Amino acid sequence: MLSSKSIFTSSFSEQKWVEETTAIMKNTKQAKEVLVSVFEIPKALRSVNPEAYTPQLLAFGPYHHFKPKLYQMQRFKVAASTKAQSEWLGDEDETFDQLVAKIKQIQLSIRTCYQTHLDIQKDTLALLMAIDGLAFLKLVHSSLSYYKNPRKNPFDFYGQSPDLDMILRDILMLENQIPMVLLIAIAEKCHEPYNNLQYFIEFIEAISPLQSATKVSASEIGNYKHLLDLFYRLICPKEDGPGSSDQVEIPMPCDEKVENSSNSSDQAPDCSVFKKFLASLSNFQFRFAALPEKLLKLVLASLELLGISAQDFFDKDRAWIPTASQLVTTGVTFSICEGIKDIKFHKKSLVLELPVITLNAKRDPGKILSSKRTTEVILRNLIAFESLSKDRSQSLPFTRYTQLMNGLIDNAKDATVLKNAHIIEGDLASVEIANLFNGLSETIEPKDRDINIDKAIKKIDRYYDNTLRVKTNKLLKKYIYSSWRFLTVLVSFLLLAMMFLETFCGFYECNKTVRYKS
Known part of the structure; x- marks a missing residue:
């Protein structure tokens, strides 16, 4: 049976x-x-x-x-x-x-x-x-x-x-x-x-959020598997020449960190103790009570002069690639390239070349459609087709491109940087752009590496990690994070001591000075 x-x-x-x-x-x-x-x-x-x-x-x-x-x-x-x-x-x-x-x-x-x-x-x-x-x-x-x-x-x-x-x-x-x-x-x-199916090409060019990077004649359309395959190849043409599938060493995927944070000895300190300590000091009537808070403000101001924000300083692990706003603070600018296969980073001129992508909240009169919802359908299905149609020996350039954009865009500030550089066109709000690319990172990890994109990523990371800003940040973290437990215990002890002193002085009226008559 x-x-x-x-x-x-x-x-x-x-x-x-x-x-x-x-x-x-x-x-x-x-x-x-x-x-x-x-x-x-x-x-x-x-x-x-x-x-x-x-x-x-x-x-x-x-x-x-x-x-x-x-x-x-x-x-x-x-x-x-x-x-x-x-x-x-x-x-x-x-x-x-x-x-x-x-x-x-x-x-x-x-x-x-x-x-x-x-x-x-x-x-x-x-x-x-x-x-x-x-x-x-x-x-x-x-x-x-x-x-x-x-x-x-x-x-x-x-x-x-x-x-x-x-x-x-x-x-x-x-x-x-x-x-x-x-x-x-x-x-x-x-x-x-x-x-003939020549109008397929015109159709794709009218709806694509990315510009076509190659030309396909009407006689060649029959070589593709279906409309989505033709769409994919217009954006990501086959690489020619030797080494097109070479592997290069790259950072870990988007949702992973450069360092392994599972080790409890490397975990970030609990800053709440320090905040309570400073808040308690500000309530004291002693002149020296405001000194620690002033010193902390001086330290943070010094970090800002070096280009290190408080968020960067207290964020122990950096993601796999610097964000657009972080790169701008180190002198990197953004320029337009023809397509995904042309993405590269010029170390001498500090220019990262990216293709233009058009993202609109509503349909653009100049296109058949380009709303956020439709663009997301296009991007997700191109990613799915690329992953399912290729084996482990082939690179996944489109998937890697979306992951690169997700790495560069962490929040609305990063999206605004790319909009100002005309890498992102359209009227879609910056926060929606960040949500779009951050959502795409939940889809598929590349089985392999795409050579030109990952070379650019590797160069960006090498440059960024060697800047004075990042080196100083690493040096400070190295010594502060290695001794944060001792500092926490010390601050907790000082906090208890100051609270005891405040109670003692409140009971015995230490702040009053007795004057003796001459």
Whole structure:
């Protein structure tokens, strides 16, 4: 008897499995090209922000197609595909039938693009993919037309237009991708100028928060796995030349510290004792009581002259990379580079080059969309696709870029520094920018290293750690933190002694001076 967890069901029998597997194995070329490209998001990653990975309005492809909540929009997809059919293929019913027949011929190639086994019959899959594929292409094309002519309703093929941002967020999700092999099959059946996918590039350039770093011709689009893969390659082109996957020594990931703080002997002191001591001294009537507080203010003022803030001084561990505001205090400036592959740090001129990223609170009239929520969906799904589509021998430049930005932006002050340097454009508030990148750090750690970004990180850390400000801070911490327990005991003893003295003097009126008559 088959296990209840078996893939075999009433609609997918062992005989069908034998037939499909035999067909794949007989076609040796297809068997060798079993390359998964449409992945399911792991639960650990999805749990961070489920709405960023799960379609909320439209399902494209078999993963979410028959979910009751999303199937309510089936009429909208049918209307979009019908509109595309009449404009691109012709009104004849046999034209659509020919498209479905062609999809049946390549249905094994389509199945191999999906990470999980598709428990769907051949006829069902062919019809499903024909409707979803046409609707997908029509929505991309209509959105681009709306970008070029905002006055025109992009969804005039449907009575009541859904939210544009929601539709495009669903289009850009990894689990909603339509394999390129299917999109090409549909394009080949279309009339000019719809028989090529050149508008995919225009669409991506209109919605991307980052500028494209490479050019792709219409003839090359078929080499990519799907729209999100093309999106990724426009931002992160393949590295050319030897050493593109070389490994370099880098600091620990974003959420880790340079030093191991688990050792109890290195833990930061409890400053509450010192605060209580100074507060008690200020209540005394003796002239020398204000001296310790004045000395402390003098010490902190001296640290400020050296560029060391009180927060930096009492924060024992520094993160894996200095923040933007910390770098500015040491003379580092920020400059614009073309793309992620061009990120570098110039030690002589103290310039860190970063690509421009546009972040808006609401949709920018100059783009199809660029709101914070949509940008987060784009960034998270590009990170997920990069991580799931590469093995351990390959670098993850986009993931590393988002981690670099998270390291540079710790709070709103850091985001403002990058906005003033025009590295970050748009009207999104600085605090929202910090929250966006800090949230992305909870996703995926790179399996490998990206050579140009990590070289820049290594140079930045080396420069920053050798500045007078940081060296002085380390030297002071070395001696203060090594003896903080003794100082705590000493201060506690002095505090008790002063409290006793205050009580004693209050009882015996020590502050009064007796004058003797001559």
